[in-house]
Amino acid sequence: MTTTTSSMQTHAPLGSTLRIAIVGGGMGGLATALGLARNGFTHITVYEAAKDLGFVGAGIQVAPNLARQLQRLGVWEHLATDAVKLESADVRACASNEVLVRVPLAHVTERYGQPHRVAHRSALANALFQGCREAASYVTVHFNTNVLDVDFGDPRILVKERGEPGNGRWVKADIIIGADGIKSVIRKQMLAKHGEEDRAQDTGQASYRIMLNRTQMQDDPELLALVDANSSFRWIGPRRHVIAYPISDHTIFNISTTQPDINFAAAPTATYTTRADKQAMLNVFQDFCDVVQRMLKMVPEGEVCEWKLRVHSPLETWVEGKVVLLGDACHPTLPHLGQGASQAIEDAAVISVVLSRIDDPADINIALRIYQRLRKSRTEFLVSQAAAAGRALHLTDPEAQALRDEAFRQVANGGPNPDKWLDRQVQDFVYGFDCVADAERQWVKLFAQEKSSANERSV
Numbered sequence: 001m002t003t004t005t006s007s008m009q010t011h012a013p014l015g016s017t018l019r020i021a022i023v024g025g026g027m028g029g030l031a032t033a034l035g036l037a038r039n040g041f042t043h044i045t046v047y048e049a050a051k052d053l054g055f056v057g058a059g060i061q062v063a064p065n066l067a068r069q070l071q072r073l074g075v076w077e078h079l080a081t082d083a084v085k086l087e088s089a090d091v092r093a094c095a096s097n098e099v100l101v102r103v104p105l106a107h108v109t110e111r112y113g114q115p116h117r118v119a120h121r122s123a124l125a126n127a128l129f130q131g132c133r134e135a136a137s138y139v140t141v142h143f144n145t146n147v148l149d150v151d152f153g154d155p156r157i158l159v160k161e162r163g164e165p166g167n168g169r170w171v172k173a174d175i176i177i178g179a180d181g182i183k184s185v186i187r188k189q190m191l192a193k194h195g196e197e198d199r200a201q202d203t204g205q206a207s208y209r210i211m212l213n214r215t216q217m218q219d220d221p222e223l224l225a226l227v228d229a230n231s232s233f234r235w236i237g238p239r240r241h242v243i244a245y246p247i248s249d250h251t252i253f254n255i256s257t258t259q260p261d262i263n264f265a266a267a268p269t270a271t272y273t274t275r276a277d278k279q280a281m282l283n284v285f286q287d288f289c290d291v292v293q294r295m296l297k298m299v300p301e302g303e304v305c306e307w308k309l310r311v312h313s314p315l316e317t318w319v320e321g322k323v324v325l326l327g328d329a330c331h332p333t334l335p336h337l338g339q340g341a342s343q344a345i346e347d348a349a350v351i352s353v354v355l356s357r358i359d360d361p362a363d364i365n366i367a368l369r370i371y372q373r374l375r376k377s378r379t380e381f382l383v384s385q386a387a388a389a390g391r392a393l394h395l396t397d398p399e400a401q402a403l404r405d406e407a408f409r410q411v412a413n414g415g416p417n418p419d420k421w422l423d424r425q426v427q428d429f430v431y432g433f434d435c436v437a438d439a440e441r442q443w444v445k446l447f448a449q450e451k452s453s454a455n456e457r458s459v
């Protein structure tokens with residue numbers, strides 16, 4: 001695999017003058033900081049509420065479109081040893097374990113220039129953070145620091161460090177990037193400015209995230225074969241599914257489920273992740289096949305984590321003046337396409353490109369509008385595809401299930417795959433797209449259009 005240079009690029013005309021504040025040091029925030037530093041920005045500050053990189057005990061799909069950006073950011077090498085290359089993906093019936101379709105993934109490398117990989121979420125977060133540390137002269141990350149408010153007129157944010165007395169202090173910036181995830185304060189304030197309510201909504205779905213060590217599985221040859229395979233496995237059933245794949249060089253088997261949200265709905269809380277009860281999890285999947293049951297039973301008590309899955313209806317705009325949203329803050333998604341973090345990182349790449357092209361601070365808003373034009377329809381389409389995949393996987397009507405299962409069997413004959421992340425057309429759209437090349441290609445045209453609209457607005 002080729003890697004991009006890890007040296008700082010210095011072509012942004014305003015790189016040394018603009019102060020950029022990033023709210024949130026998750027996947028999108030860290031990638032933005034790093035992308036801006038790579039493009040020549042030198043005053044980048046990230047404010048992260050958590051005390052460190054946070055709870056990241058789960059697997060993550062590193063599809064070709066994400067790997068491409070990680071290479072550009074110069075952090076691929078930090079992730080390379082953890083990532084496992086997938087050569088195939090199974091979709092299986094939940095009760096019988098029948099393989100409905102086995103999709104070979106060799107074409108992914110041939111078609112998109114990168115294999116499909118899976119990795120540990122913490123390996124990805126650490127790779128991005130390591131990149132930020134290497135760019136430490138340009139990027140400062142403040143952990144334990146909560147952003148409480150934003151002023152859109154004279155761009156500034158109200159920040160408060162944990163334990164700091166008082167109500168926080170206002171910090172000015174030339175550009176503020178809200179990468180603060182599904183619970184975004186910046187989104188909420190942006191909507192409030194237009195008299196709108198935040199519309200984050202429950203999907204009625206939740207997800208258990210579990211990890212088994214290879215050693216835990218070593219006495220079960222059938223399970224051992226799963227962790228040793230270069231494959232992912234999805235077992236589908238009414239209203240539920242389980243997806244599992246090896247990560248961390250096959251030393252860990254990552255298991256993620258989706259099921260109706262019962263626990264969060266029964267005890268509403270502001271937290272979207274919680275330690276969960278193992279027996280409750282076993283009850284939810286009691287009608288799944290023996291191999292799934294054995295896997296779930298191996299999980300030590302106290303190591304089951306449950307995530308509540310929430311989304312937000314599409315926003316009218318992601319931009320207000322010199323403040324902009326990115327990642328889950330503006331397009332939170334169900335995880336069924338494995339693209340949430342990838343799209344946040346694509347956002348980061350595009351925002352870095354557009355800001356590095358302007359040479360007049362008066363054009364900041366124009367650059368941010370161009371970012372929105374380049375990103376909004378793509379991300380919203382993928383959010384809709386993830387929801388559609390969930391509906392297809394979780395069908396309850398036996399006749400509809402039979403039709404879907406037949407569609408799975410017809411994939412080998414060129415039919416569409418109801419599991420959207422394995423569908424060729426969706427893969428072409430998702431993996432075959434280089435967001436940076438696209439931004440660079442479209443920049444001149446979009447800049448002229450936005451400049452002319454801005455001029456019209458000002459007369």
Ligand SMILES: Cc1cc2nc3c(=O)[nH]c(=O)nc-3n(C[C@H](O)[C@H](O)[C@H](O)COP(=O)(O)OP(=O)(O)OC[C@H]3O[C@@H](n4cnc5c(N)ncnc54)[C@H](O)[C@@H]3O)c2cc1C
Nearest residue numbers: 024026027028049061147181327328335338339340341342
């Ligand atoms: C069950 C599940 C499985 C998933 N699997 C995949 C997968 O396989 N592949 C994939 O690409 N994506 C996956 N995702 C989605 C992915 O995790 C998210 O889309 C991605 O993390 C979004 O990145 P982000 O930076 O926008 O938000 P986040 O990663 O949520 O980061 C937001 C950050 O902002 C911080 N923050 C919030 N508010 C404030 C504040 N006021 N002040 C300061 N800091 C603040 C938070 O602490 C957090 O660190 C999955 C998600 C779920 C729920």
